[in-house]
Amino acid sequence: MVQTRETTEEAVKTLLDVRDVRTYFHLDEGVLKAVDGVSFDIGKQETLGIIGESGSGKSVTAQSIMRIVPKPGRIRSGEILLHHDDRTTDLTQLKPFGPEIRSIRGKDIAMIFQEPMTSLSPVHTIGNQIREAILLHRTEDRKEAEAITLDMLSRVGISNPKQRVNEYPHQLSGGMRQRAMIAMALSCNPKLLIADEPTTALDVTVQAQILELIKELQEQFHMSVLYITHDLGVIAEVCDKVAVMYLGRVVEYGSVRDIFYHPLHPYTVRLLKSMPKMGHKQDRLEAIEGNVPIPLDPPVQCGFVERCTEAMAGRCEVAVPALVEVDKQHWVRCYLHSEE
Amino acid sequence: MPEATPLLRVEHLKKYFPIEKGFLRRVAGHVKAVDDVSFFLDEGETLGLVGESGSGKTTVGRCVLRAIEPTEGKIELRLDDRTTDLMALERKELRPLRRNAQMIFQDPYSSLDPRMTVLDIISEPIKVHRMASGAELEDRVKHLMEVVGLEVKYLRRYPHAFSGGQRQRIGIARALATNPKLIVADEPVSALDVSIQAQILNLLQDLQNEFGLTYLFIAHDLGVVEHIANRVAVMYVGRLVELAPTEELYANPRHPYTEALLSAVPKTEPDEERERIVLKGEIANPAHPPSGCYFHPRCNYAQDRCREETPLWREVSPGHFAACHFSEELELRGVGEITTPPAT
Numbered sequence: 001m002v003q004t005r006e007t008t009e010e011a012v013k014t015l016l017d018v019r020d021v022r023t024y025f026h027l028d029e030g031v032l033k034a035v036d037g038v039s040f041d042i043g044k045q046e047t048l049g050i051i052g053e054s055g056s057g058k059s060v061t062a063q064s065i066m067r068i069v070p071k072p073g074r075i076r077s078g079e080i081l082l083h084h085d086d087r088t089t090d091l092t093q094l095k096p097f098g099p100e101i102r103s104i105r106g107k108d109i110a111m112i113f114q115e116p117m118t119s120l121s122p123v124h125t126i127g128n129q130i131r132e133a134i135l136l137h138r139t140e141d142r143k144e145a146e147a148i149t150l151d152m153l154s155r156v157g158i159s160n161p162k163q164r165v166n167e168y169p170h171q172l173s174g175g176m177r178q179r180a181m182i183a184m185a186l187s188c189n190p191k192l193l194i195a196d197e198p199t200t201a202l203d204v205t206v207q208a209q210i211l212e213l214i215k216e217l218q219e220q221f222h223m224s225v226l227y228i229t230h231d232l233g234v235i236a237e238v239c240d241k242v243a244v245m246y247l248g249r250v251v252e253y254g255s256v257r258d259i260f261y262h263p264l265h266p267y268t269v270r271l272l273k274s275m276p277k278m279g280h281k282q283d284r285l286e287a288i289e290g291n292v293p294i295p296l297d298p299p300v301q302c303g304f305v306e307r308c309t310e311a312m313a314g315r316c317e318v319a320v321p322a323l324v325e326v327d328k329q330h331w332v333r334c335y336l337h338s339e340e
Numbered sequence: 341m342p343e344a345t346p347l348l349r350v351e352h353l354k355k356y357f358p359i360e361k362g363f364l365r366r367v368a369g370h371v372k373a374v375d376d377v378s379f380f381l382d383e384g385e386t387l388g389l390v391g392e393s394g395s396g397k398t399t400v401g402r403c404v405l406r407a408i409e410p411t412e413g414k415i416e417l418r419l420d421d422r423t424t425d426l427m428a429l430e431r432k433e434l435r436p437l438r439r440n441a442q443m444i445f446q447d448p449y450s451s452l453d454p455r456m457t458v459l460d461i462i463s464e465p466i467k468v469h470r471m472a473s474g475a476e477l478e479d480r481v482k483h484l485m486e487v488v489g490l491e492v493k494y495l496r497r498y499p500h501a502f503s504g505g506q507r508q509r510i511g512i513a514r515a516l517a518t519n520p521k522l523i524v525a526d527e528p529v530s531a532l533d534v535s536i537q538a539q540i541l542n543l544l545q546d547l548q549n550e551f552g553l554t555y556l557f558i559a560h561d562l563g564v565v566e567h568i569a570n571r572v573a574v575m576y577v578g579r580l581v582e583l584a585p586t587e588e589l590y591a592n593p594r595h596p597y598t599e600a601l602l603s604a605v606p607k608t609e610p611d612e613e614r615e616r617i618v619l620k621g622e623i624a625n626p627a628h629p630p631s632g633c634y635f636h637p638r639c640n641y642a643q644d645r646c647r648e649e650t651p652l653w654r655e656v657s658p659g660h661f662a663a664c665h666f667s668e669e670l671e672l673r674g675v676g677e678i679t680t681p682p683a684t
């Protein structure tokens with residue numbers, strides 16, 4: 001098969017390689033370039049955070065990996081390489097409804113969403129929904145599936161799993177629903193968990209519990225996690241590496257320390273300054289003026305140029321800078337830091 | 341000294357929602373959404389009201405404006421050195437007073453009528469209170485748009501043509517239209533992107549300085565509240581558990597719930613160390629609250645007394661109120677002690 005090849009030497013430590021992916025939506029009004037050149041990689045057991053505002057393309061990036069991009073969106077180019085122990089699959093080459101991606105989705109890569117109520121079925125019990133995935137991917141023995149379900153529920157900290165297993169999502173609180181969804185996602189021992197704003201709808205005390213839980217389970221299950229969030233606090237809390245997205249592109253990519261202590265891209269620098277930080281009270285916040293543009297037929301220029309105070313006339317508005325490695329494992333897409 | 345009476349004084353505010361059961365809609369109990377809440381607001385200050393979902397903070401905000409009818413309590417508003425108890429007025433009598441107190445809503449998408457232009461939206465309250473008409477009205481709307489940082493050329497556009505941040509500016513302009521003294525801002529920035537959040541927070545501060553506004557700022561984000569509020573009140577299951585000047589509350593919390601809330605906020609940078617107090621269980625159900633102190637089932641310091649006796653709301657040090665039996669004895673940790681910033 002075309003999409004399967006031998007795993008190379010350097011890929012052994014990497015689980016997922018995303019290379020210059022572009023996902024476009026062809027609309028009546030024009031081409032919406034939701035994801036327009038995104039590259040990053042996730043190592044085994046590593047945690048990568050994608051941070052961006054609404055419209056930055058962070059969720060479509062996740063949908064592209066899962067191959068669940070809604071119509072009329074399509075992956076136009078790029079590679080998404082999933083490295084198994086013995087082979088490598090390019091996810092962009094699979095049919096979105098084909099058997100290969102269906103054996104990966106839910107098994108190798110699982111996903112949890114922002115609002116559990118909209119992603120859980122309201123007419124099936126929690127237990128039923130978790131069992132379904134187990135019966136599909138792990139075992140055909142119903143008794144064993146039942147046992148795994150109960151085990152998963154207790155591992156995500158749901159008390160009294162024997163009773164909860166027969167309850168419906170509306171009977172659980174927001175935090176418990178998110179736990180149930182995590183149990184479902186992890187029931188098939190995925191290699192990668194994609195968490196799309198998993199705690200945005202939750203209160204701070206519950207958010208702290210859920211982040212802690214994902215961290216613990218990550219160690220137990222030896223999995224990699226991709227966090228998608230707009231919350232810099234969540235990034236600081238859990239991530240090893242960060243990709244900063246703006247208008248469909250990764251504008252900066254590096255270790256969480258590099259991003260927080262040595263940010264290079266003007267957007268990253270300003271974003272960090274605009275956030276009120278508890279315990280560091282300022283008189284006035286340094287806001288980024290202007291609005292996040294919509295990437296509908298975007299001109300060929302740096303996406304941040306209109307809001308950037310350091311934009312250089314004749315450079316930033318005439319070409320898109322390349323994502324360049326300016327320091328070890330620290331990449332930035334800005335003419336201030338590279339010629340390309 | 342003119343500071344004698346606060347702009348707003350709320351005393352023993354209660355809002356009980358009946359739980360109706362069966363065919364005859366018999367009242368089977370009450371959800372005590374707001375249960376005996378008292379506070380005041382000085383002119384020109386910002387009081388932050390924080391709490392988790394279900395704590396009743398939005399209900400307090402709406403009761404203060406009598407947007408929903410409180411069950412009991414006093415709401416005294418001082419206008420031109422005359423104090424009026426809003427609760428003693430009929431709804432009709434309340435109308436002329438309404439222009440003094442306005443509200444800013446959380447969701448800029450659902451709080452603006454999609455079939456009204458910006459001009460209609462901002463001018464509506466001015467028309468209702470017959471404050472201006474004709475060319476004067478339009479001039480006033482244009483002025484308001486400039487004040488909140490919207491371009492006047494968009495006067496006849498509809499809300500859908502604006503981004504979230506701009507819509508929130510429209511909502512703010514509408515709230516300012518009647519020259520109010522008090523603004524209840526219910527989570528005004530929580531639906532906005534981080535980079536837009538800062539713009540709106542700065543705008544709210546500028547407007548406060550310019551027009552001497554007083555804010556009741558309802559939010560769940562403790563970082564945002566620390567930034568904007570002079571004093572902060574913490575709510576838990578319909579009751580206030582603590583109220584103090586912002587710096588004091590963040591540095592020296594006197595209620596275990598406040599301590600836990602502060603410790604739960606994600607860290608602001610990767611190298612910061614944070615000791616997290618993980619609370620057991622979840623926020624209590626206001627229809628069946630626990631006995632004694634509502635927080636005792638989740639509290640790490642709870643003792644027998646907490647199960648039996650409701651703690652009194654009292655001033656534990658000047659300007660610092662708390663409702664915990666052990667406020668004076670417990671050594672709770674504030675932001676400075678929970679977090680250790682990295683060595684630079």
